Amino acid sequence: MAKKLFIKTYGCQMNVYDSARMAELLAPLGYAPTEDAGEADMVILNTCHIREKASDKVFSELGRLRADRRERGAENVIVAVAGCVAQAEGAEIIRRAPDVDIVLGPQTYHRLPEMVARATRARDAKTRFSRVTSEGMPRGAGLLDTEFPAESKFDFLPVTQDSPVSAFLAIQEGCDKFCTFCVVPYTRGAEFSRPVARIVDEARALVAAGAREITLLGQNVNAYHGEAPNGAAGGSTWPLARLIRELADRVPDLARIRYTTSHPRDMDDDLIAAHGDVPQLMPFLHLPVQSGSDRVLETMNRQHGVDLYRRIVDRLRAARPDLAFSSDFIVGFPGETAQDFEATMTLVREIEFAMAYSFKYSPRPGTPAAMMESPVPEAEQDARLQELQALLNAQQQAFNRAALGRVLPVLLEKPGRRDGQLVGKTPHAQAVHIEASPGQIGAVVEARITDLGRFSLRGDIETPPAQRAPRAMEACA
Ligand code: 5AD
Numbered sequence: 405m406a407k408k409l410f411i412k413t414y415g416c417q418m419n420v421y422d423s424a425r426m427a428e429l430l431a432p433l434g435y436a437p438t439e440d441a442g443e444a445d446m447v448i449l450n451t452c453h454i455r456e457k458a459s460d461k462v463f464s465e466l467g468r469l470r471a472d473r474r475e476r477g478a479e480n481v482i483v484a485v486a487g488c489v490a491q492a493e494g495a496e497i498i499r500r501a502p503d504v505d506i507v508l509g510p511q512t513y514h515r516l517p518e519m520v521a522r523a524t525r526a527r528d529a530k531t532r533f534s535r536v537t538s539e540g541m542p543r544g545a546g547l548l549d550t551e552f553p554a555e556s557k558f559d560f561l562p563v564t565q566d567s568p569v570s571a572f573l574a575i576q577e578g579c580d581k582f583c584t585f586c587v588v589p590y591t592r593g594a595e596f597s598r599p600v601a602r603i604v605d606e607a608r609a610l611v612a613a614g615a616r617e618i619t620l621l622g623q624n625v626n627a628y629h630g631e632a633p634n635g636a637a638g639g640s641t642w643p644l645a646r647l648i649r650e651l652a653d654r655v656p657d658l659a660r661i662r663y664t665t666s667h668p669r670d671m672d673d674d675l676i677a678a679h680g681d682v683p684q685l686m687p688f689l690h691l692p693v694q695s696g697s698d699r700v701l702e703t704m705n706r707q708h709g710v711d712l713y714r715r716i717v718d719r720l721r722a723a724r725p726d727l728a729f730s731s732d733f734i735v736g737f738p739g740e741t742a743q744d745f746e747a748t749m750t751l752v753r754e755i756e757f758a759m760a761y762s763f764k765y766s767p768r769p770g771t772p773a774a775m776m777e778s779p780v781p782e783a784e785q786d787a788r789l790q791e792l793q794a795l796l797n798a799q800q801q802a803f804n805r806a807a808l809g810r811v812l813p814v815l816l817e818k819p820g821r822r823d824g825q826l827v828g829k830t831p832h833a834q835a836v837h838i839e840a841s842p843g844q845i846g847a848v849v850e851a852r853i854t855d856l857g858r859f860s861l862r863g864d865i866e867t868p869p870a871q872r873a874p875r876a877m878e879a880c881a
């Protein structure tokens with residue numbers, strides 16, 4: 405019988421991507437995914453360190469899992485902690501949670517099968533000889549691997565056999581920008597771009613396995629500069645725009661391309677132009693600005709001011725008038741005054757975002773901002789966050805309302821919650837619920853938007869006029 409693997413994923417889309425790859429790596433060892441931790445033979449917590457209380461969350465989840473294992477007498481369950489908390493606090497995790505078998509970082513998860521084999525042997529031996537923690541659980545193997553190895557994990561990942569209609573493809577990882585608030589350059593390491601040929605091969609494999617939309621992923625994805633294909637003209641590395649054009653030209657049946665997350669500094673001319681002339685590139689761009697105050701952007705070391713952001717948005721809108729934007733914001737950064745915050749509100753009013761994520765600043769140990777003076781009092785942070793979110797929510801609602809009554813191309817992705825219903829996505833990445841048959845999954849249909857839900861739209865497939873039955877016949881039936 406297949407063993408069951410439960411993965412709990414925290415944080416960003418890169419973590420979602422990594423979790424899927426870990427599941428694929430463990431399939432040959434007989435592990436099949438489960439959504440139910442209560443029946444798992446192995447549990448992986450794929451963690452995020454970007455904001456507050458990351459490690460607290462991990463330790464409390466480990467406690468819950470421990471209680472569950474004790475209750476069901478499942479002492480041989482293998483427990484692994486992966487992701488950015490593992491990278492940052494691996495040794496501490498092994499010390500504080502002695503029943504954890506494996507701790508591995510984002511750059512070493514290709515070694516997971518070997519570590520699981522070692523952990524299984526160690527755990528079997530320890531259960532037999534009953535070496536236990538103070539809570540009576542068998543001790544874990546305590547294997548720690550948080551290196552930044554010379555080999556790239558991407559060279560060791562299996563070819564995808566089965567893909568969702570909307571798939572992620574990691575093309576770049578790590579970051580050299582060192583924004584003063586951010587842990588990514590420390591947990592994910594230096595910037596690294598995968599070679600173009602590998603990415604094109606992987607995109608073809610994803611499409612062959614069922615993908616129609618690919619989101620190119622990277623922490624700083626538009627800093628991409630991957631090795632050019634053998635014999636290609638025009639430089640030894642290619643920027644993101646060139647890669648997008650290659651995918652659009654060379655991967656038939658790839659209907660939609662997206663990319664995330666971008667940095668304003670790296671929006672070059674060709675990438676802006678690609679938004680105007682690559683039809684597969686969807687008109688929705690996540691372009692974090694973080695703050696609308698030049699002074700704050702400077703102390704954040706963002707390497708761009710508000711004007712550059714405005715100019716880029718204008719140029720992108722000139723290239724593709726229906727382009728919609730989303731962004732990330734941090735409020736209450738050290739030293740942020742009421743005036744700085746007002747500048748953020750002004751920028752938001754000016755740009756009009758289709759959606760956005762906003763956060764209270766959270767000091768991350770080891771980052772320069774954690775040592776900065778003039779913290780903003782928590783109550784003030786809360787008030788600013790509320791005010792900003794109210795504005796962003798209103799803009800998101802207005803953006804969705806504008807879709808009402810319109811006919812939009814919707815890529816049908818997966819079954820909805822109700823029978824007979826599918827969930828798809830508009831070009832602007834809005835989720836749409838539509839009555840349609842499972843056989844239509846993977847198709848792009850024209851749908852009229854009929855209703856707005858809290859988190860999604862509802863629509864009806866629009867029958868093209870040529871296919872409509874003549875009126876007289878309709879009357880007969
Ligand atoms: N505090 C609050 N938000 C943060 N982010 C990154 N680091 C922090 C932090 N220390 C936010 C930024 C980034 C998003 C992924 O998370 O807005 O763009």
Ligand code: SF4
Pocket residue numbers: 579580581582583586587588589623624667
């Ligand atoms: Fe973090 Fe800044 Fe790099 Fe984004 S660009 S990952 S916020 S350091």
